Amino acid sequence: MKQILATIKRETRHFNQYWWVYLTLFFSVDLVIQLVVIPAFRLVTTYVLQAGAIPFVSYQNIVTIITQHPLVVVALLLELALLLLVIYWQFAIILLGVRDIQAGTISVRHLLRESGQALHRLRPASLLVLLGYFVLVIPFANLVFRTPLLSKIQIPAFILDFMTRNAFLLTGLLVFYTLMIVLGVRYLLALPLMVYRGQRPQVALVNSWHQTSHGQWWPLVARILVISLVAGLVMVIFYGLLVGLQFILDLLPGKLSLVMAVVNLTLVQLGSECLAVWIGVVTIMTLVRPLGDAIPATPAAFRVSRGIKRTLVVAGSLIVLVTAVSGGFYLTGNNRRPVTISHRGVAEKNGVQNTIPALERTHRLYPDYVEMDVHETKDHQFVVMHDENLKELAGVNKAPYQLTLRQLTHLTVHENGYRAKIASFDDYLKVADRLHQKPLVEVKTTPHDSKGMLTRFSNRYAKTLERHGDQVQSLDYRVVTGMRRRAPHLPVIYIQPYNFTYPNIAADGYSMEYSTLTDDFISLAHLQHKLVYSWTVDERPVMMQAMYDNVDGVITNNLQDLNAAIRSYDSRRSYARRLLNYIIVVPGSQEFEP
Structure with missing residues (x-):
């Protein structure tokens, strides 16, 4: 422990001496990724999908794309290969840049040439190895350089939630x-070996495995853990001092408290990024020192001309100015209040999902919408039910399409210590209309639905839903296009379980699983005047993150928590409270925002 802390202290001294060079390196690479690479990939993906007349990519049409659009598949695979090369390049240029700073010889031309040589050493067969490698080391790689290019490689939260219940x-x-963590630790040194020693991926993986054998992996893990603990402690103290100071400054008269709040928020933003860069540099140095000749044993003096210093001063001043202005807008702006949507018509487990008693209890909390689910029955009626099998809630091993509406509405469902009868869609709508409660109706589909199901649903309910200001959503894109054609004035939302790419679809908005929803997706949707709902958001920090990203609606099981989060987030009585709200959502960010 003492040896690790001594190493961190030694590397921190060098970082403090040349912090502006390290910041320039990390920020420059990040800006290239965000302002050039990501927009370029988005444009290419959009063009490829539009050329193939493919409105979106999901599990529903992946087989169709593979079998009927081979050129699109080839183009997307080539794009994936290029993406892997870009990811490798950005890590290579960071590793090489840190080494060159240590050697006191860094230059843009030399760094680009070195990183180009690192790319040139790769072979086509190496791409599959890199894909698996990056998946394994993502948790550790984010300590070195948080990149939005890797942020989408994750299992959505709703899948994890489902798996943890079984x-x-x-x-x-x-x-x-466990296997991912073990392999990730054992192969952690492969990337430095590829970049610093020019080893092929396959060779670097073998050597990394060898160098971490017989318990030699433990010092690597210990260093990462200690760095994380030290960084966490510094962050807590730093944030705590600024928020505590702001609570005192809020007592100042006039605009002085606002001015100081802008200063403190600017310190929070810039301090967070400086801390992230410090973590990256110290992590690289402590991990690669054991490789011996990869990094100079003694850091060399770094010299820079006056012209470069003046350029960096100007650039740094602009960054501080832009950060301060954006902070001012955040502290004084009127943030968008998202509509509140109770998931499956319940709140804080106050009843059985999708039942009328739960609807009546939930309505007392005044949600803007009550999200509920509709299935077609055997006799071509519609019943309020989420699951495709009744066994879990009703104890009957049948699907809704196997029973008539009369049979279904005689069944009793049990959940959360409550019991209630299954409701027909007509009865549910009547109660919602009496309560003046707007439903968000999710149309569930199965391969067993009748051919005219959507036509009957539209003819029977579209005008009523439109008149009451209700909305419809579905995971099935055929429902989206069908409802838009049959009821063009009824808002229809397309549900996306995963943010793979920005689709060009006919829906009025998107309902996105929160763990892969990003602020750039929301911004692009708003540019097209489309709504974005986030589901299923049950934790206070995630609610705050959703509001900070300007979602239009939040679907939740915890409606009271959401209402409290909205009141807290929208509080204008305390700049300290707003500063704290910002700090809460900062950990949810997957990328630098200088």
Whole structure:
């Protein structure tokens, strides 16, 4: 422990001496990724999909794309290969840049040439190895350089939630993550070996495995843990001092408290980024020192001309100015209040999902919408039910399409210590209309639905839903296009479980699983005047993150928590409270925002 702390202290001294060079390196690479690379990939993906007349990519049409659009598949695979090369390049240029700063010889031309040589050493067969490698080391790689290019490689939260409810699946998930962590640690040195020593990926993986054998992996893990603990402690103290100071400054008269709040928020933003760069530099140095000749044993003096210093001063001043202005807008702006949507018509487990008694209780909390689910029955009626099998809630091993509406509405469902009868869609709508409660109706589809299901649903309910200001959503894109054609004035939302790419679809908005929803997706949707809902958001920090990203609606099981989060986030009585709100959502960010 003492040796690790001594190493961190030594590397921190060098970082403090040349912090502006390290910041320039990390910020420059990040800006290139965000302002050039990501927009370029988005444009290429959009063009490829539009050329193939493919409105979106999801599990629903992936087989169709593979079998009927081979050129699109080839283009997307080539794009994936290029993406892997870009990811490798950005890590290579960071590793090489840190080494060159240590050697006191860094220059843009030399760095680009070195990183180009690192790319040139790769072979086509190396791409599959890199894909697996990056998946394994993502948790550790984010300590070195948080990149939005890797942020989408994750399992969505709703899948994790489903798997943790089943003992067999939970065991498999724990084994999977344990295996990933073990392999990630054992192969952690492969990337530095590829970049610093020019080893091929396959060779670097073998050597990394060898160098971390016989318990030699433990010092690597210990260093990472200690760095994380030290960084966490510094962050807590730093944030705590600024928020505590702002609570005192809020007592100042006039605009002085606002001015100081802008200063403190600017310190929070810039301090967070400086801390992230410090973590990256110290982590690289402590991990690669054991490789011996990869990094100079003694850091060399770094010299820079006056012209470069003046350029950096100007650039740094602009960054501070832009950060301060954006902070001022945040502290004084009127943030968008998202509509509140209770998931499956319940709140804080106050009843059985999708039942009328739960609707009546939830309505007392005044949600803007009550999200509920509709299935077609055997006799072509519509019943309020989420699951495709009734066994879990009703104890009957049947699907809604196998029973008539009369049979279904005689069944009793049990959940959260409550019991209630299954409701027909007509009865549910009547109660919602009496309560003046707007429903968000999710149309569920199965391969067993009748051919005219959507036509009957539209003819029977579209005008009523439109008149009451209700909305419809579905995971099935055929429902989206069908409802838009049959009821063009009824808002229809397309549900996306995963943010793979920005789709060009006919929906009025998107309902996105929160763990892969990003602020750039929301911004692009708003540019097209489309709504964005986030689901299923049950934790206070995630609610705050959703509001900070300007979502239009939040779907939640915890409606009271959401209402409290909205009141807290929208509080204008205390700049300290707003500063604290910002700090809460900063950990949810996956990328630098200088």
